[in-house]
Amino acid sequence: MIDETQVKAVVADVLEKFNIKGNVADGLQKLNVKEHVNEVLQNLGIKGKTSTGKAPAGVSNRHVHLSQNDLETMFGEGHQLTQMKALSQPGQFAAEETLHIVGPKGAIEKVRVLGPTRKETQVEISMTDSFKLGIKAPIRNSGDLDGTPGCTLVGPKGSVILSKGVIVAARHLHANKAEAEALGLVDNEYITVKSSGPRGTLFENVWVRVSDACALDFHIDTDEANAAGIKNGDLVEIIK
Numbered sequence: 001m002i003d004e005t006q007v008k009a010v011v012a013d014v015l016e017k018f019n020i021k022g023n024v025a026d027g028l029q030k031l032n033v034k035e036h037v038n039e040v041l042q043n044l045g046i047k048g049k050t051s052t053g054k055a056p057a058g059v060s061n062r063h064v065h066l067s068q069n070d071l072e073t074m075f076g077e078g079h080q081l082t083q084m085k086a087l088s089q090p091g092q093f094a095a096e097e098t099l100h101i102v103g104p105k106g107a108i109e110k111v112r113v114l115g116p117t118r119k120e121t122q123v124e125i126s127m128t129d130s131f132k133l134g135i136k137a138p139i140r141n142s143g144d145l146d147g148t149p150g151c152t153l154v155g156p157k158g159s160v161i162l163s164k165g166v167i168v169a170a171r172h173l174h175a176n177k178a179e180a181e182a183l184g185l186v187d188n189e190y191i192t193v194k195s196s197g198p199r200g201t202l203f204e205n206v207w208v209r210v211s212d213a214c215a216l217d218f219h220i221d222t223d224e225a226n227a228a229g230i231k232n233g234d235l236v237e238i239i240k
């Protein structure tokens, strides 16, 4: 334990090294201790971060988002997705429909389609899946599909050869505006998330997505969740 006397002694010592005269309180004001401590930590490669609150984790298994056009090619003309289960994000759902993903080295069967349909088809797999399929999928934010590899999708009534759209989804955190404000989060920033337990892990580079169409959720894939021993709904710390 460090007591107040020791803190004052250390501060007085630091002030002396900075050639600042006067009592400790004066010195603290002149020195802006916080700024200097942060600078020292930064120089040491240590970021001065603290927890701003908690969020539940949501573990995403491999899945496919489909355009209406691709949906109809694989499931029949005029086909509409059938909702099986609502997801944590408002309006999003796991559909009854599944399809097969085929790559040069292998295939993965019965991959869940998520609804509603989107403008562009997007296939989200884990790094482990990418080896099985033989597809070098990059880590990308959702919707950032330029230059990504494609694959073949096979449904009950047809197949689609995608020229792009296969990604390993980058870890991200959703929050609505009120949740973001309470947690000190800003849309589009990158934060750190900390999990606890026997495989406690620091997740760097977590993309923050603030929108009132969102609910608080830390989204990672099955590889990341298994490596860190995280289950759906486990609480993680938001570190800024």
Ligand SMILES: [Zn+2]
Pocket: 172, 174, 219
């Ligand atoms: Zn998400």
